[in-house]
Amino acid sequence: MIQLYGFTGSGNCYKPALLMQQLQLPFTWIEVNILNGESRTPEFLAKNANGKIPLLEPEPGHFLAESNAMLCYLAEGSRFFPADRWQRAKILEWLFFEQYSHEPYIATVRFWVHYQKRGDELAVKIAETMPRGYAALAVMEQQLSQTPFLAGAEYSIADIALFAYTHVADQGGFDLTPYPAVQAWLHRVMTQPGYVPMVV
Amino acid sequence: MIQLYGFTGSGNCYKPALLMQQLQLPFTWIEVNILNGESRTPEFLAKNANGKIPLLEPEPGHFLAESNAMLCYLAEGSRFFPADRWQRAKILEWLFFEQYSHEPYIATVRFWVHYQKRGDELAVKIAETMPRGYAALAVMEQQLSQTPFLAGAEYSIADIALFAYTHVADQGGFDLTPYPAVQAWLHRVMTQPGYVPMVV
Incomplete structure (x- = not known):
């Protein structure tokens, strides 16, 4: 059985979990509380020297870090990561x-505000960081005004990767109102077969 | 002919250039001076809404952003990105x-110090950023103490991606002395067939 080490509420951890649900691939979730430093223990560092979650263990003793590398690995051979060379390139571009x-802007601000409750303390840093998050949303808006999904006509792992933190961006204080194509796409992702919401 | 829009001295732009040399794939380099805002003009934004270089144009009017997506795309079918599913996953993990x-730590500090000459002005920010660069070097050191290349026994696009900014980290003030396995690996990369140095 595939094991996924993750922290509930982390968008990065939700990505492979959502994909495995959509692939109907059974897995076991192992909770790692990063707020208590559980990804920095000697035991965990022996599994992932970079001390981060998510961490995938598809076979005992075989570890894969980096959520988007997991998406590619798990989706191989499925419609979520098609074989066409240019299509794959565009999906990787989005990843x-x-x-x-x-992620460094939208997920990070959410982490400060929603988990660490440091919105007031870090107000200046947040005001500096948010415009770069909005810039990313604007890039998405431009693409999603032209195609229903990020890499074109079909839902793919590119959508899973970007959905993870975009759909909870409001928890960091981001306002999605100026991004109607992004909002319509969020709804489109949430109505895909096998969709399961993130536990937050 | 493949076209590569890039800024001389950018490690991200060097990555696909080095790979194409090693693949013996001819290409044309189009210089985009990011210091003059040339990646933010309306003409360039029409090619890449994210306003960043490098940008690859493998066929007229077909644009691919993100240096590491280019590496995957260009290396497809070659020994630099082998077909084995687990091997690919480990390469993607490093990318x-x-x-x-x-990159956000090692390349960014180099950009501030080497290009913008703001080492003194940004001393506090640099002191905050450098430990995260050293943490990345430590993760590489651990892997390269065990295997000659990042993804195992063979040179791959993972090595190209990490080589780009590691081999010029000293220009940002990083000291590689405590990382002997990284230093030996830098030499190993520089002696690969078809290696061409970065123009800086």
Whole structure:
């Protein structure tokens, strides 16, 4: 049985969990409380030297870190990561966009505000960080004004990756009202077969 | 002919350029001076809404952003991105690690110090950022103490991705002395067939 080490409420951990539900792939969730430092213990660091969750263990003793690497690995051979070379390239483009231009702003502000309750204390830092999150939403809005899903006509792991933190961006104080195509896409993702909500 | 829009001295732009040299794939380099805002003009934003370089145009009017997505796309079918599913997963793990845990610290400090000459002005910010760069180097050191290349026995696009900014980390003030396995690996990469140095 595949094991997934994750922290409830983490969008990065939700990504492979949602995909495995949609692939009807059974797995066991092992809770790792990052707020208590449980991803930095010697035991966990022996599994992932980078000390981060999620961590996938598809076979005993075989560990894979990085949520978007998991999406590629798990979706291989399925309609969520099609074989067409250009289609795959565009999906990967969105996966890297998510980790570089979206997650560090949208997920990070949410973490400060929603989990650490430091919204007031970090007000200046948050005001500096939010415009980069909005810039990422604007890039998504432009694409989703043209195609129903991020990589084109079909739902793929690119949508799972970007959905994870976009649909809870409001918990960090982001206002999605100016992004109607993003909002319509959120609804489209939530009505996909096998969709399960994130536990927050 | 493949076109690559890039900024000389950018490690992200060097990645696909190095790979294409090693694949013996001819391409044209189009210089985009990001210091003059040339990646934020309406003309460039029409090619890449995210306003970033590198940008690959493998066929006229077909654009691919994100350096590591380019590596996957270009290396498809070659020994630099082998077909084995687990091997690919481990390579992708390093590619995402690079963009999330390495580049934002090591490349960013180098940009401030080497290009913007703001080392003194940003001293506090740099002191806060560097430990996360060193943490990334420590993760690499642990892997490279066990295997000659990041994803195992063979040179792959994972090595190209991590080499790009690691080999010029000293330009941001990073000291690689405590990382002997990383240093030996840098030398190993530089002696690969088809290796070309980055123009800085």
